[in-house]
Amino acid sequence: EMEDAEFEDILDDWFIESLKTYKDLHVYQLEHPTQVLEWTSGNSVCVAGYSQSKNEILELRLPLKLLADENKSLCAERDFKVSHGGFTDGPVRCLTHIPGTRCAVTNDGLSSDLQVWDLGGEESDVIRRTGSIKGKRSASERGSRIAARPSSAPQVLHGAQISDVQLTELASGETLYKLETDSADPLSSLQFVSDTVFLAGCCNGSVYVADTRTSAPPQLSHSPSSAESVIWWTDAAAGPHPSSRRVIRVSSSGQAVVSDLRNLGGAGCQAQLDVQTPGRCSQVKVSWAPTLDDCISVSGFSGVVQIYNTRLWGAEPQEARPLFEHRGHAVSSQQTDDSVPTFVTSHIWHPERPRTLLSAASDGSVHVWDWVDPNRQGGSPTP
Amino acid sequence: MPEIKVTPLGAGQDVGRSCILVSIGGKNIMLDCGMHMGYNDDRRFPDFSYITQNGRLTDFLDCLIISHFHLDHCGALPYMSEMVGYDGPIYMTHPTKAICPILLEDFRKITVDKKGETNFFTSQMIKDCMKKVIPLNLHQTVQVDDELEIKAYYAGHVLGAAMVHIKVGSESVVYTGDYNMTPDRHLGAAWIDKCRPDILISESTYATTIRDSKRCRERDFLKKVHESIERGGKVLIPVFALGRAQELCILLETFWERMNLKAPIYFSTGLTEKANHYYKLFITWTNQKIRKTFVQRNMFEFKHIKAFDRSYADNPGPMVVFATPGMLHAGQSLQIFKKWAGNEKNMVIMPGYCVQGTIGHKILNGQRKLEMEGRATLDVKLQVEYMSFSAHADAKGIMQLIRMAEPRNMLLVHGEAVKMEFLKGKIEQEFSIDCYMPANGETTTVTTNPSVPVDISLNLLKREMALGGPLPDPKKPRTMHGTLIMKENVSFMLVSSEQALKELGLNEHQLRFTCHVQLQDPHSDADTLHRIYTHLKSVLKGYTIQHLPDGTVIVESIVIKVSSSAEDSNTKVLLLSWSYQVKTWTLFLEGLPMQSKPGSSPNHLVIESLF
Numbered sequence: 004e005m006e007d008a009e010f011e012d013i014l015d016d017w018f019i020e021s022l023k024t025y026k027d028l029h030v031y032q033l034e035h036p037t038q039v040l041e042w043t044s045g046n047s048v049c050v051a052g053y054s055q056s057k058n059e060i061l062e063l064r065l066p067l068k069l070l071a072d073e074n075k076s077l078c079a080e081r082d083f084k085v086s087h088g089g090f091t092d093g094p095v096r097c098l099t100h101i102p103g104t105r106c107a108v109t110n111d112g113l114s115s116d117l118q119v120w121d122l123g124g125e126e127s128d129v130i131r132r133t134g135s136i137k138g139k140r141s142a143s144e145r146g147s148r149i150a151a152r153p154s155s156a157p158q159v160l161h162g163a164q165i166s167d168v169q170l171t172e173l174a175s176g177e178t179l180y181k182l183e184t185d186s187a188d189p190l191s192s193l194q195f196v197s198d199t200v201f202l203a204g205c206c207n208g209s210v211y212v213a214d215t216r217t218s219a220p221p222q223l224s225h226s227p228s229s230a231e232s233v234i235w236w237t238d239a240a241a242g243p244h245p246s247s248r249r250v251i252r253v254s255s256s257g258q259a260v261v262s263d264l265r266n267l268g269g270a271g272c273q274a275q276l277d278v279q280t281p282g283r284c285s286q287v288k289v290s291w292a293p294t295l296d297d298c299i300s301v302s303g304f305s306g307v308v309q310i311y312n313t314r315l316w317g318a319e320p321q322e323a324r325p326l327f328e329h330r331g332h333a334v335s336s337q338q339t340d341d342s343v344p345t346f347v348t349s350h351i352w353h354p355e356r357p358r359t360l361l362s363a364a365s366d367g368s369v370h371v372w373d374w375v376d377p378n379r380q381g382g383s384p385t386p
Numbered sequence: 387m388p389e390i391k392v393t394p395l396g397a398g399q400d401v402g403r404s405c406i407l408v409s410i411g412g413k414n415i416m417l418d419c420g421m422h423m424g425y426n427d428d429r430r431f432p433d434f435s436y437i438t439q440n441g442r443l444t445d446f447l448d449c450l451i452i453s454h455f456h457l458d459h460c461g462a463l464p465y466m467s468e469m470v471g472y473d474g475p476i477y478m479t480h481p482t483k484a485i486c487p488i489l490l491e492d493f494r495k496i497t498v499d500k501k502g503e504t505n506f507f508t509s510q511m512i513k514d515c516m517k518k519v520i521p522l523n524l525h526q527t528v529q530v531d532d533e534l535e536i537k538a539y540y541a542g543h544v545l546g547a548a549m550v551h552i553k554v555g556s557e558s559v560v561y562t563g564d565y566n567m568t569p570d571r572h573l574g575a576a577w578i579d580k581c582r583p584d585i586l587i588s589e590s591t592y593a594t595t596i597r598d599s600k601r602c603r604e605r606d607f608l609k610k611v612h613e614s615i616e617r618g619g620k621v622l623i624p625v626f627a628l629g630r631a632q633e634l635c636i637l638l639e640t641f642w643e644r645m646n647l648k649a650p651i652y653f654s655t656g657l658t659e660k661a662n663h664y665y666k667l668f669i670t671w672t673n674q675k676i677r678k679t680f681v682q683r684n685m686f687e688f689k690h691i692k693a694f695d696r697s698y699a700d701n702p703g704p705m706v707v708f709a710t711p712g713m714l715h716a717g718q719s720l721q722i723f724k725k726w727a728g729n730e731k732n733m734v735i736m737p738g739y740c741v742q743g744t745i746g747h748k749i750l751n752g753q754r755k756l757e758m759e760g761r762a763t764l765d766v767k768l769q770v771e772y773m774s775f776s777a778h779a780d781a782k783g784i785m786q787l788i789r790m791a792e793p794r795n796m797l798l799v800h801g802e803a804v805k806m807e808f809l810k811g812k813i814e815q816e817f818s819i820d821c822y823m824p825a826n827g828e829t830t831t832v833t834t835n836p837s838v839p840v841d842i843s844l845n846l847l848k849r850e851m852a853l854g855g856p857l858p859d860p861k862k863p864r865t866m867h868g869t870l871i872m873k874e875n876v877s878f879m880l881v882s883s884e885q886a887l888k889e890l891g892l893n894e895h896q897l898r899f900t901c902h903v904q905l906q907d908p909h910s911d912a913d914t915l916h917r918i919y920t921h922l923k924s925v926l927k928g929y930t931i932q933h934l935p936d937g938t939v940i941v942e943s944i945v946i947k948v949s950s951s952a953e954d955s956n957t958k959v960l961l962l963s964w965s966y967q968v969k970t971w972t973l974f975l976e977g978l979p980m981q982s983k984p985g986s987s988p989n990h991l992v993i994e995s996l997f
Contacts, residue, residue, distance in 0.1 A: 018601055019644060022609045030599040034782050059812070066598065077750055079774035081598035081606075085781060088808035090815070128594075128808045335601075 017334045027069055027359070027373040030331065031083055035059065036367040038286065038348045039098040041107070043122060045354070046070055047086060048361060049107060050369065051095035058095060060109070060130050062087040062122055069359075069371060083369075087123040089130025099149040101157045106173065108136070108159050112146030115139055115163040119173060136176060139167040148193035150201060160215070164189045165203055170215050180215040192237045196248060196264060204237025208252060210267055224267030227252060227260045238299070239264060240291035251299055251313070253289040258320065259301075261313050272316035274323035278304035286348050294357045298326070302347035306333030308362050310374070327374050332364035388836055390557060390584055392822075393829040394799040395432040404459045405432035406561065406587065406799060411554030413534045416450040417561045417587070421461025421493075423741060426503075431462050433827065434470050442471030449530045452478040453563025454547035455485040457493055457741070464490060464507035467515040475530060479538055480521045481546025481668045487516050489626075493741060496715050501743040522548065524670070539578045541565035543777050545664070545671050551581055556836040558583040560791055567783035570600055571633040573671075576779070578791050584834045586793035588784060589800055590823065593809050597780040603773065607634065608641050610735060610771050615649045615704040619731035619768075624719035624746065626712040630737050630775050635691055638706065642690040652694035653708040654718050660710075694718075699725050712738060713746035720745060724764060727756075732768035737775055781809070788817055795832050796821040840870065840878040843885060896965060903960040904951070914958050915939060915948040 021028055035058065037050035046065045052058030067080040096112030105122045107130075115138025121131050136159070138147055143163040152158040152170070158179065162168035168182035168190075182203070192204035196212075203211045208226025213219075226235060234255040240248060248264035249271070257278040262271035278284075278301070287303035297314040309325040316323060336345035345366045353359035359373045391409040403422035408415045414437075422430040437446045443466070450472065452460045463486070466472055478486065490512045497503050522528060522538040529535050533555065538548040543564045552559045560583040565576040614621045625631035631653070638651055694707055699722050709719040714734075723745065726732045740746030748756060749770045756764040779787065788796065796813050798806065798821065810821040824830040850866050858864045869886035871879045887894050907914045919933045922941060932940045939946040944964045951957035 015640075015644070018605050019608075019641070021605060022612060028602055028605060030602050031596050032599070032782065033596065034785065057815075063596065074752065076769060076771045077752060079772040081603065081774070082780070083596040083598075085594045085596060085808075088812070090811070128805045129811070130808070 017330065021331075023375070024327075024377075025372055025374055027371070028331070029066060029069065029081060029371040030335065031369045031371075033061075033363075033367045033369055036348060036365050037095075037363045037369070039095055039109075040349045040351045040361055040363055040369075041098045041100050042351065042354065043100045043105075043107070048351070049098055049100065049122070050363065051091065051098055051109065053094035053096060053112075055094065056092070058091045058093070060089045060091060060095065060098070060107075060120065061085050062130065065371065069373075085128075087128050087130050089120065089123075089132070091118070091132075096146050097149050099151050099159065101151045101159070101173065102153060104157055106133075106157060108149055108151070108161075108173075110138075110147045110149060110161070113143065114141050115143050115147040115161070115167060116141075117147065117149065117159065117161055134176075136161070136171050136173075138163065139169075140164075145189055145191075145206075148190045148203075150193045150195050152198065153195050154198050160193060160195065160201055162190060162193065162203075165205055165211060168193070168203055168213075180218075182211070182213055183218060183220055184211070191235060194239055194241075196239050196241050202237065202239045202250065202264070204235065204252065206234045208233070208235035208254065210237055210250065210252070212264070212267070222267070224262075227273075228254060228258065230256070233258075234287075236287045236289050238289045238291055249291070251289055251291065253287060253301055255284055255287065257304070259289075259299075259311075259316075259323070261316065270318055272313060272318060273320040274311070274313075274316040275320050276301060276309070276311070276323055277325060278309075279307065280304055284346070286346065288347075288349055290350070290352060292357070293352050293354050300350060300352065300360065302350045302362060304346070306330070306336060306345045306347060306364060308332075308347055308350050308360065327377065329360070329362060329370070329372055329374065331370045331372065332362065332366070332368055336364065336366040336368065387833045388557065390559060390832050390834055391829050392559075392585065392587060392797055392824065392832070393436060394824055394826050395434070395436055403430070403432060403462075404453075404563070404589075404799075405462070407437065408552065408559055408561075408587075410552065410559055411533060411557050413448045413530075413554050414446055415534075415552055416447055417550070418453055418459040418563065419450060419461075419463045419466050420456075420458040421465075423458060423461070423739070426501075426742070431465055434466065436827065442473070444471065444473045447472065447474055448534055449474055449536070450476045451536065451550050451552075451561070452476065452482060452486070453541070453550065453561070454479075454544050455482050455489055456544065456564065457489060459563065460486050460490070461493060464494075464511045464515045467518060468511035469507060473518065476515070476519045477522050477528070477530075477536060477550075478519060479546045479548050479671075480523070481664070481671055482548075483516070483519050483521050484664065484667065485546065487512050492711065492713075492715070496713070496741055496743050524548070540574060540576060540671075542567070542569065542573045542576045545573070545668060549576060549578060551578075551583065556838070557834050559585045559587060560793065562586070562588040562787065564589065564778060565783075565787070566777035566779050567786050568600070568777070570777050571636055573777065576787065578787070580790065580792050582792045582794065584793070584836075585795045585797050585832055586788060586791055587797045587799065588787070590798035590806055590809070591800055592778050592780050593784050593798060594806070595778075595780045596782070597778065600775075600777070603775055604637055607735065607773055607775075608637065610733065610769075610773075611638065611706060612641075612645075612647075614731070614733040614769070615647070615706070617731050618704050619729070619733055620704060620726050621706045621732070622719065622722050622726060622734045623706065623708050623737065624712050624714050624723075624734070625708050625710060625737060631708055633775070634737065635688060635708065639688045639690050647690075649704040649706065650698075651688075651691045651706040651708075652698060653691060654694045654710060696721075713740040713744040714749075715741075715744040715746065724758070727764055727766050727768050730767040730769070733771060734768055735771045735773060737773055785813075785816070788813065793819065794834070795819055797830060797832070798823050800826075838878065840880050842868070843879065843881040845885065846880060846882045849882065898963050898965050900961060900963045903962060905958045905960060906956055907958045908956050911948045911950055911958070912937070915946070918946060918948070918960075 035052040038053045039051050041049045043049050047062055049062050051060040064084040064086045066082055068078045071078045093111040095109050097110040100107050107120045107122055109118045117136040119134040121133045123129050140163050147161045147163045150160040157173040158170055160170045165186050165188045166184050169178050170180035172179055188205035188207050191206045195201045199215045210224045211221040213221035235252050237252050239250045250262055250264055252260045257276040259274045259276050284304045290300050292298035297312055300310050302308040308329040310327040311323055312326045332345055332347055345364050347362055347364050350360055350362035361371050363369045393407040395405040404418040404420040406417040497506050524538050524540055527535050527537045535553050537551040541547040541549045543566050549562045567575050569575045611621050709722055711717050714720050714723055736746055750772050754766045758764050806823050813821040822830045846868050868880045869883050919939045923931050930942055947961040949959050951959055
């Protein structure tokens with residue numbers, strides 16, 4: 004009884020604080036937690052379960068109130084709409100939407116094979132499996148990373164380790180490109196930085212940059228740290244100007260390194276992130292903000308999503324304080340099992356709305372939040 | 387096969403008008419009688435022509451059940467009862483009975499006075515209709531007639547909302563109405579026992595929704611109120627006397643206390659009296675917290691919230707006022723609105739749906755210039771906020787309810803079948819039950835498998851047990867023979883045939899079939915019979931074969947006799963006789979089979995060949 008009242012109090016405090024710290028806040032509870040959050044359009048996202056056997060893939064349409072700009076106050080609609088749904092036979096560890104289509108590709112984290120899905124249209128609300136793509140490994144500890152080619156006909160880049168990376172054409176299943184390297188480093192990220200150039204981040208911190216048009220060997224940038232047990236995650240900012248194309252690498256010990264895409268080994272800036280439990284993480288996500296210059300977001304170390312301004316970082320690693328912290332998942336999760344505290348499994352930025360993010364946690368919660376820049380509090384509420 | 391038929395009434399696929407017809411065990415029940423708030427013509431009423439083309443509905447319906455007081459569930463009630471015509475029983479919970487007529491009268495006033503409609507139900511019709519109402523208590527079985535019984539369960543959602551269990555014999559249906567599975571500040575969560583109905587009927591609209599938490603809705607409310615107060619504005623919150631008003635008051639009181647705010651909060655006195663009155667009456671319908679509070683003190687005794695006086699509306703500075711009625715269509719809330727509308731610092735927060743024709747409805751549709759009485763125009767400069775606090779179940783909630791009730795079949799109304807395939811698949815997969823989704827006007831027929839309890843006589847039971855074999859098991863039924871006697875249309879008894887005949891005072895008759903088969907055999911009759919006996923014994927192992935001294939061979943229950951033909955002593959005639967129970971027999975003679983067809987009469991023996 005006491006615990007319940009105490010818990011309610013903490014929640015109230017955070018909620019009351021949130022009146023000033025968030026413009027918008029929505030809190031949802033999925034039936035099953037998701038590890039994937041992927042945009043399928045400007046106002047819809049895909050989520051999927053990761054339990055051992057059967058799971059659901061859901062396409063959720065964002066609440067109208069969040070997206071309504073002019074008539075926001077007259078719109079009372081705050082709920083997610085499940086627009087399409089389907090069933091998978093195994094966990095979903097990676098889900099990528101193919102731009103310009105109603106197609107998505109998933110990987111179960113157990114092998115490097117991919118499953119291909121039709122997300123459904125107006126006629127039906129069922130997400131159906133339409134095929135599969137064979138990967139190189141029938142058994143894989145982490146599974147494959149997937150990246151969809153930004154334009155052109157539907158093609159996916161995928162692989163569980165750096166030597167496996169290949170580009171497959173969806174329609175024919177044909178392999179259009181293979182990365183030529185002998186290294187067997189497992190991948191933690193894979194993304195296109197232009198229509199043909201991609202970046203592959205390895206768990207050990209090394210980063211490869213290659214072009215799918217050539218068979219020339221990739222550019223390799225070594226890991227910032229030689230520590231063995233440290234795992235690294237990478238994200239590249241795909242800005243319009245080559246000068247804004249930067250890469251950030253974050254390690255399981257909380258080290259963050261930013262470098263220029265054209266000069267990965269060169270001097271960039273660094274910081275020691277203020278993460279709660281360094282070392283204990285498996286689902287770290289690091290992401291550049293699509294429209295806020297220099298801002299990055301990090302999650303996976305705990306039940307918190309942190310936003311940092313990298314412009315404040317210097318050449319020497321110093322402790323960095325986050326610009327903003329979303330503590331909603333940590334604060335509102337009701338713990339039944341104290342040994343495994345709730346942690347954030349994924350988060351994404353809205354591609355256009357500057358400070359709107361979605362985050363998901365291991366307790367099945369999904370939050371949609373539009374945060375207020377603490378440096379601009381008290382000013383006019385324009386983005 | 388016994389079946390239950392369910393038909394949602396009304397035109398089109400629209401949500402917004404609940405009225406479902408159920409035919410079960412020879413009884414016809416109407417569930418809810420809602421009005422569609424989006425139409426101005428006959429489309430707003432359910433399509434009763436499905437029941438009968440013209441004339442009263444009394445003869446066609448055994449009862450009507452109303453789940454709660456929202457107009458999309460009871461709005462067409464006076465029309466159906468007094469204008470179309472129905473004199474049978476109308477069931478609803480006590481709070482619904484108390485609140486329904488108030489909402490219906492408000493609705494009528496708005497429609498007739500504000501919108502000038504003529505063909506609408508009158509105040510007297512509302513009164514006459516409510517006279518037919520029989521109130522229900524929770525968890526209490528009510529006998530509508532000898533065969534039909536109903537029971538109400540707590541649904542949450544609004545005060546007095548019920549889910550209803552309908553039973554005829556061993557067939558049953560549960561209708562959820564609107565419900566929610568998470569408790570809120572003044573209502574508990576829906577609950578039902580594992581009643582295992584043949585069909586669970588629910589709305590499909592919420593099944594594809596994932597609801598934002600109530601905390602976030604509250605947060606939005608507090609944020610808006612706080613922002614207005616901070617800039618010196620006045621906030622008007624038009625409410626109906628019950629439910630939301632109280633919840634929002636509790637919320638503001640807590641917030642004011644926490645933030646140490648000074649701006650005054652008022653509620654109109656009419657509100658307090660009504661609310662207190664209703665809560666006293668229906669205390670069992672609210673949740674634990676409210677009940678505890680009420681026992682300790684008056685519902686509306688707050689530290690920061692005071693009774694409103696008309697004159698306060700002109701006071702300078704920020705304030706918050708709760709006033710009735712809820713849709714700004716008349717009375718105090720409208721008066722205050724008129725005073726405050728011209729100032730952009732002010733705000734009006736509409737906490738619920740507003741019926742067409744009301745000011746509330748107009749401003750929620752973005753209208754910024756309103757025509758008032760005497761041709762005066764009102765410029766709406768204040769901020770208008772629409773917030774929905776209604777508690778509904780969602781996708782997760784439906785699954786929880788199915789787990790609670792364990793229905794044999796699921797039926798979802800008000801959805802587009804094509805858009806619900808995923809949900810249908812999900813329910814079918816998780817619970818291995820069929821999920822139906824009829825369109826409005828379409829009938830779904832669900833075959834039920836009702837169990838009929840039958841007593842068995844001890845003798846018969848003993849006899850069956852003596853036959854040995856495995857014990858009877860629900861998963862492995864055993865066939866047995868007996869006679870079913872039905873006494874006084876109520877009790878069933880299974881007895882042995884002999885006992886049945888005895889009770890009926892009849893003699894037992896036996897049917898035996900005979901046929902003659904000719905053979906050529908030079909031996910004597912007795913020898914031929916013996917040869918047949920030894921031959922059969924060698925060929926038919928495992929069967930009881932006897933050679934009786936009276937000159938017959940008996941194979942199980944088939945009797946064989948041999949006699950010589952009168953014309954020729956070498957021609958033997960076999961007389962075969964068997965009782966009705968023997969389905970097929972095959973006669974093996976000299977290794978060549980002679981068969982009877984199952985069920986064939988003795989004249990149609992198929993004799994393959996004679997040696």
